[in-house]
Amino acid sequence: MTDRIRSWTDTPSRPHFTPPPGAVDAHCHVFGPMAQFPFSPKAKYLPQDAGPEMLFALRRHLGLSRNVIVQASCHGTDNAATLHAIAVSQGTCRGVAVVDPAIDDAELERLHDGGIRGVRFNFLKRLVDDAPKDRFLDVAHRIQHLGWHVVVYFEADLLEEMRAFLDAIPTPIVIDHMGRPDVTQGPEGPDMRAFRRLLDSRPDIWTKVTCPDRLSTIPGWNDFAKAVAPLVADYPDRVLWGTDWPHPNMEKSIPDDGLITDMIPRIAPSTALQHKLLVANPMRLYWPEEN
Numbered sequence: 001m002t003d004r005i006r007s008w009t010d011t012p013s014r015p016h017f018t019p020p021p022g023a024v025d026a027h028c029h030v031f032g033p034m035a036q037f038p039f040s041p042k043a044k045y046l047p048q049d050a051g052p053e054m055l056f057a058l059r060r061h062l063g064l065s066r067n068v069i070v071q072a073s074c075h076g077t078d079n080a081a082t083l084h085a086i087a088v089s090q091g092t093c094r095g096v097a098v099v100d101p102a103i104d105d106a107e108l109e110r111l112h113d114g115g116i117r118g119v120r121f122n123f124l125k126r127l128v129d130d131a132p133k134d135r136f137l138d139v140a141h142r143i144q145h146l147g148w149h150v151v152v153y154f155e156a157d158l159l160e161e162m163r164a165f166l167d168a169i170p171t172p173i174v175i176d177h178m179g180r181p182d183v184t185q186g187p188e189g190p191d192m193r194a195f196r197r198l199l200d201s202r203p204d205i206w207t208k209v210t211c212p213d214r215l216s217t218i219p220g221w222n223d224f225a226k227a228v229a230p231l232v233a234d235y236p237d238r239v240l241w242g243t244d245w246p247h248p249n250m251e252k253s254i255p256d257d258g259l260i261t262d263m264i265p266r267i268a269p270s271t272a273l274q275h276k277l278l279v280a281n282p283m284r285l286y287w288p289e290e291n
């Protein structure tokens, strides 16, 4: 690997939208700092440092209160950077880990004590070398007693193939970025219809209505807003929102976090929906003891 890449801006615009008190950014990452937390030898990208202080500065700028830090693929199965960010957050962060399926129960307990509340299974070939479904299922059974959930990242063309695996997961499931539908097809397009069938198949599948910058094909992201708003309206208790900062792999088209935050009222137009999306739902999943 050559130069370390930068996929975020230091000067995001200030959003017009004011998030409600206690709003959670339920999908973001930290990168390094590398000197303290080296990247995985298997990492598919080598980013510049984007540690917790930068994340907290962005959070203040956007008017958000808490973060759920999702272990980024560049850190492999060593969750030290994520745990560090949670540890210095004074209770304002929780996390989702990526684990080696051979992990033992004592290590899972240690992750729980460090603020981890879920494991992520990543099926994107450009991000990971392998995704062993049988071993992932074993992990899913072993985290059940901790009250954790499973976060799954896959692309729309894999959805049908994923169904048997998802059906067998015994914990709640959160789908990253809606399984990356083609939003240009619109809210009634085949990708969104297939995704709704998945959500309808069991009541404990949640999704992150995230990443207009990744999924939209047009400036202004109208296709994303149009395709996603009906999903938020129809599944208001099972949706989560996040910035996706520091936007892994988006170095060629760095998104503005202010504009990402301004997508919220476009997909969740009422204050009631905004409160569910930003406060009630993520709190139920990540800080259940406060409910």
Ligand SMILES: O=C(O)c1cc(C(=O)O)oc(=O)c1
Pocket (backbone or CB within 6 Å): 071, 072, 073, 074, 127, 176, 244, 248, 249
């Ligand atoms: O689409 C991506 O490139 C991407 C990568 C990662 C990661 O590297 O963990 O996480 C995401 O949520 C999205």
